[in-house]
Amino acid sequence: xxxxxxxxxxxxxxxxxxxIRDAVKQDLASGxxxxxxxxxxxxxxxxxxxxxxxxxxxxxxIAAENGGVCNFRFDDTNxxxxxxxxxxxxxxxxxxxxxxxxxxxxxxxxxxxxxxxxGEQLIQAGKAxxxxxxxxxxxxxxxxxxxDKGPITVTLPGRNSPYRERAVEENLELFRRMRAGxxxxxxxxxxxxxxxxxxxxxxxxxxxxxxxxxxxxxTGDSWCIYPMYDFQHPLSDSIEGVTHSLCSQEYEIHRPLxxxxxxxxxxxxxxxxxxARLNLTHTVMSKRWxxxxxxxxxxxxxxxxxxxxxxxxRRRGYTPExxxxxxxxxxxxxxxxxxxxxxxxxxxREDLNKRCMRAMAVLKPVKLVIENWPAGKVTQIEAVxxxxxxxxxxxxxxxxxxxxxxxxxxxEIPPPKYYRLYPGNQVRLRYAYIVTCTGxxxxxxxxxxxxxxxxxxxxxxxxxxxDNRKVxxxxxxxxxxxxxxxxxxxxxxxxxxxxxxxxxAGVDWMDTINPASLETxxxxxxxxxxxxxxxxxxxxxxxxxxxxxxxxxxxxxxVFNRSVSLKDAWARIEKKEAAGR
RNA sequence: UUCCCGGUAGUGUAACGGUAGCACAAAAGACUCUGGAUCUUUUUGUGGGGGUUCAAAUCCUCCCCGGGAAACCA
Numbered sequence: 078x079x080x081x082x083x084x085x086x087x088x089x090x091x092x093x094x095x096x097i098r099d100a101v102k103q104d105l106a107s108g109x110x111x112x113x114x115x116x117x118x119x120x121x122x123x124x125x126x127x128x129x130x131x132x133x134x135x136x137x138x139i140a141a142e143n144g145g146v147c148n149f150r151f152d153d154t155n156x157x158x159x160x161x162x163x164x165x166x167x168x169x170x171x172x173x174x175x176x177x178x179x180x181x182x183x184x185x186x187x188x189x190x191x192x193x194x195x196g197e198q199l200i201q202a203g204k205a206x207x208x209x210x211x212x213x214x215x216x217x218x219x220x221x222x223x224x225d226k227g228p229i230t231v232t233l234p235g236r237n238s239p240y241r242e243r244a245v246e247e248n249l250e251l252f253r254r255m256r257a258g259x260x261x262x263x264x265x266x267x268x269x270x271x272x273x274x275x276x277x278x279x280x281x282x283x284x285x286x287x288x289x290x291x292x293x294x295x296t297g298d299s300w301c302i303y304p305m306y307d308f309q310h311p312l313s314d315s316i317e318g319v320t321h322s323l324c325s326q327e328y329e330i331h332r333p334l335x336x337x338x339x340x341x342x343x344x345x346x347x348x349x350x351x352x353a354r355l356n357l358t359h360t361v362m363s364k365r366w367x368x369x370x371x372x373x374x375x376x377x378x379x380x381x382x383x384x385x386x387x388x389x390x391r392r393r394g395y396t397p398e399x400x401x402x403x404x405x406x407x408x409x410x411x412x413x414x415x416x417x418x419x420x421x422x423x424x425x426r427e428d429l430n431k432r433c434m435r436a437m438a439v440l441k442p443v444k445l446v447i448e449n450w451p452a453g454k455v456t457q458i459e460a461v462x463x464x465x466x467x468x469x470x471x472x473x474x475x476x477x478x479x480x481x482x483x484x485x486x487x488x489e490i491p492p493p494k495y496y497r498l499y500p501g502n503q504v505r506l507r508y509a510y511i512v513t514c515t516g517x518x519x520x521x522x523x524x525x526x527x528x529x530x531x532x533x534x535x536x537x538x539x540x541x542x543x544d545n546r547k548v549x550x551x552x553x554x555x556x557x558x559x560x561x562x563x564x565x566x567x568x569x570x571x572x573x574x575x576x577x578x579x580x581x582a583g584v585d586w587m588d589t590i591n592p593a594s595l596e597t598x599x600x601x602x603x604x605x606x607x608x609x610x611x612x613x614x615x616x617x618x619x620x621x622x623x624x625x626x627x628x629x630x631x632x633x634x635x636v637f638n639r640s641v642s643l644k645d646a647w648a649r650i651e652k653k654e655a656a657g658r
Numbered sequence: 659u660u661c662c663c664g665g666u667a668g669u670g671u672a673a674c675g676g677u678a679g680c681a682c683a684a685a686a687g688a689c690u691c692u693g694g695a696u697c698u699u700u701u702u703g704u705g706g707g708g709g710u711u712c713a714a715a716u717c718c719u720c721c722c723c724g725g726g727a728a729a730c731c732a
Contacts, residue, residue, distance in 0.1 A: 094672085120732050155731055212730055220660090221728050232660040232728070266730055276661055278728045287730035306732050330662050330727050351663085353725085358669080406681065408671045410664090413725040417669045420682050430695065465695070496693080505691055540691050551691045620692045646693040 093138065095409035097350050101139055101321055104348065110320040113145035117171075118152045118185075118310070121163035121294070124379045125170045125387045127400065127421070128355040128362045134404040135323055135352070137176045148317050149178040153186045154309050156293035164294070170387040175397045185304075185313045186295045192304050192312055193256065195342055196267055196285060200248045204341050205285060207251040208240045208268045215266070218273070219281045235273035235281045255288055258301045262288050269308070271337065279334050283307055311335040314347040322347045325354040326411060355407065356415040359570035359591075360385045361577055366586075375590055376571075382627075382638050383571045383594050393568065394615055394625030394640030399428040415576065422641045429615065429623045429640070434462050434469065437507065437553045438603040438618040438637075440565055442481035444557060445529045447512060450478030455556075459539070460508045474604050476509050479557040481602050483620075486552045487529050489517050494650050496549040498529060504550040507619060511537040511548055553619045560602035563635040566627065567596040603635070610635060617643075 104110045117136040119129070140147035149171065153159045168182075199205035210218060220233040243251075252267055254260065267286035275281055285308040290301045314322045322335075329351040339346045356362055361370075362385060370376045370384070379386050382393035390400065403424040407416050437460070458476045463469035482498070491499040498504050503513040510533045518528040536543055540551070571577075573591045580586040607616070612628045622642035629636045 099674090118732090122732080152732060158731070215730075216728095219728085263730065268730095278661070281728095284730050289730080303730090305730075310732085325726095326663070327726055328732090332662095353664085406670080408681095410671070412664055412670090414670060417682065420670075423682060426694090435692080461691095464692085494693095507691065511691095542691090548691080550693075553692075617692090617694085620694070622694095643692075643694050648693090650693080 093142075093405055093408075096411070097135070097321075097323060097352060097409055098139060098142070100348075100350055101143060104320070105143070109348070112320065113140060113143035114148065114318055114320050115140045115145065115323060116148040116150050116314060116317060116319045118150045118313075119167050120152045120155070120158075121160060121167060122155070122158040123163060123364045123368070125167055126362055126367065126385045127357065127387065127390065127403075128385075130174060130387065130400050131355045131404050131407065132323070132325070133171060133174060133176060134401055135409065138405075139321065139323070145320075146181060147176075147178065148181045148183055148319065150183040150185060150313065150317070152306070152310065152313075153184055153293070153295065154303050154306065156289060156291040156303065159294055161294045166388070173391060173397060174387065175401065183313075183317065184295055185309050186293060188309075188313055188316055189296060189300055189304070191316060192309060193302075195312060195344075196304075196308075197249060197252065198342065199269065199285075200252060200267075201245060202341070203245060204270050205248070205267055206238075206241055206243050206270055207248050207255065208238050208266050208282075208284075209264070210238055210240065210266075212263060215284070219278060220273075221278060232278070235275075237273050238268070238282065241270065241282070252286075255286065255302050256300075258290070260288055262290055264288060267302075269334075269337070271334075277330060277333055279307065279331055280337070283334060307331055307334050308338060311338045311347065311349075312342070312344070315339055315342075315345045318345060319347045322349045324349060324351055326351045326413075327354075351411070352409050353411050353413050356413075357385060357421065358415055358418045358575045359572050359577070360418065361572070363578075366578075369587070370590075373587060375587055382566070383568055385571075392625075392627065392638065394623060394638055395425055396428050399425040402428065418570065425623070425641050426643070429617065431465055432463070433615050433617045433623060435460070435464070435619050436604055436607055436616045437474065437555055438563075438565075438601060438607075438616075438621065438624070439481045439483050439553065439555050439560070440567075440598050440601045440618075440621060441484040442555075442600065442602050443484045443487060443526055443529060445480045445482045445512075445531060445554065447478040447480070447533045448515065448530055449532045452478065454478065455559075458509045472606055474508070474606070475556045475559040476506075476554075477556045477558055480506070480554045481557050481560060482506075482529070482552055482554050484526070486550075487514075487517065487526055489519070489526060492651070493654055495647075497552060498531075498550070503548055504552050505537075505540050505542075505548045506554045507551050508540050509538070509554070510534060510540065511542060511546075553621075555602050555604050559605045561605055561608055561635070563601050563603050563607075563637055565598040565601040565624070565637045565639065567598060567639045569594050569596075601637075603637075607635065615640070 115136040117133055137147045218236050220235040266284045268282045268284055271280045273281045284305050286302045289303050292298055332349050335349050380388035380392045403421050456476050457473040459471050460474050461471050487498045498514045500514050500516050505511050512531040512533045515530045517526045520527050570591055571594050610626045612626045614626045617623050623640040624637040625640050627636040627638045
């Protein structure tokens with residue numbers, strides 16, 4: 078990438094461009110780096126969500142676009158929070174998203190010895206010292222005085238630690254004894270000797286190592302001192318020859334420290350660039366809140382289809398392609414932003430529309446009886462599998478004189494602009510026949526329509542109108558005798574509020590969960606061909622939405638998750654009509 | 659409170675001193691055997707005040723607003 082001449086012209090359509098990609102190109106052009114290598118550094122302490130997907134796509138994407146590689150590296154330097162279980166879950170999620178890293182899977186814990194040696198090197202250079210101050214004292218000396226109540230703290234000038242001028246030899250001996258396990262947790266730390274008056278608090282002699290007699294998920298009990306993120310991360314990047322270390326914005330203030338360690342060690346200097354993390358409307362993204370939802374049983378688990386986690390989205394029926402498309406459309410910037418979840422849904426619809434098999438399913442069935450249909454007669458109707466993809470072919474669906482149609486497709490008295498079934502009106506049964514409604518039978522107690530009667534025009538077989546009559550509505554159906562019962566789970570936004578993280582005073586945020594975020598429909602019916610569907614299989618249920626077979630399914634009892642509904646023009650009309658009166 | 663980073667239609671993102679564009683959303687229409695899809699069209703924007711310049715979203719300055727940080731977490 079040294080094509081200076083084209084730098085002023087617009088990028089090719091579809092080629093992503095943003096301030097980070099621009100910076101990478103400049104670094105190549107200026108000779109700061111001669112190649113591009115990135116890394117994606119998850120901490121194995123939780124499940125991935127779609128915000129992580131943004132970073133994953135960025136790191137792997139930029140590497141690929143520049144002929145480089147992206148290292149997959151676990152930032153596992155806090156044994157108290159990290160577990161092997163998460164390593165596996167994260168690995169599976171990234172693979173599912175569609176990225177490969179071959180042999181380039183690393184662990185920061187794999188660098189512990191090298192990191193330790195660099196710690197000694199800084200001590201020898203007089204740039205690090207062992208400090209005996211406890212946690213509270215360190216805070217006080219740093220100048221950050223935590224108030225007893227509330228989050229407000231006061232920043233004061235920092236003071237040098239009384240241990241700051243320890244002799245090199247003493248520091249070395251103490252650091253070695255720290256490693257040897259001679260001191261209890263928290264007794265001492267190794268600190269960088271920088272500047273206690275620095276306006277950036279991270280530069281006021283930050284802690285490099287702390288003592289933790291804890292078992293690490295990979296190194297076991299071989300270490301009782303663990304490096305801090307600020308010390309570990311730049312050095313791990315350096316070891317791996319990472320050129321561009323891309324991270325979210327909260328690390329921006331850490332960058333001077335990142336640079337300080339690399340400069341003072343005189344080792345390969347990676348460049349850290351920060352970007353704004355992703356937020357979505359109608360959901361929450363923070364690990365803590367997500368965890369609380371799970372712990373409190375407000376959702377069924379990390380993979381609840383309402384969760385913005387990758388496992389949740391997968392179970393919901395999202396495709397990796399749609400998520401990657403979404404991420405690229407969202408773009409990269411430093412502006413704190415909240416993306417409309419409608420964009421995510423749009424990306425899924427667009428992807429699934431092209432490649433999903435259609436099927437007919439009735440969520441809330443009402444019986445339709447064709448009065449002039451010969452008793453017991455069954456005929457096979459040919460139905461197109463995907464109008465967007467002729468190569469998908471067609472299938473047959475059994476048709477009889479007793480069908481189920483959607484409750485919502487019948488009214489005794491039609492509202493304005495309603496052109497589905499009501500007495501006297503005709504509709505087309507998708508791919509089958511044009512029928513005319515002759516009446517409805519209602520439950521005398523509830524007034525609910527129990528049965529719809531109609532007559533069928535045999536000349537319209539296949540749904541054609543030989544006389545060219547206009548039939549405004551086409552509705553879906555299944556044969557009452559052939560269709561199979563299934564459970565459908567209809568999902569909506571987890572929170573009704575657009576920005577659930579803004580909680581009104583006096584309200585528990587968990588009580589703002591959308592009570593309609595999950596509707597379980599037990600008596601749905603689907604066409605018989607779906608009997609063999611397997612978990613993960615996706616369908617478009619005509620006129621309803623995209624559905625995926627859930628893992629809760631068992632042979633003979635299928636469960637479908639609604640991934641996303643189809644756009645519903647009628648719902649908008651109905652809403653508008655209702656608002657208008 | 660201190661420090662850091664940001665503010666472009668409703669939302670997200672381009673424009674890199676020279677015509678403010680794209681996507682989603684919203685709205686209108688066309689077409690349609692999914693009120694789907696597709697196609698056409700429309701509405702809405704540079705946070706505010708000062709400067710510099712022939713020319714400012716872009717450069718300078720003050721103000722306002724938003725986000726982040728102030729862990730022996732990452």
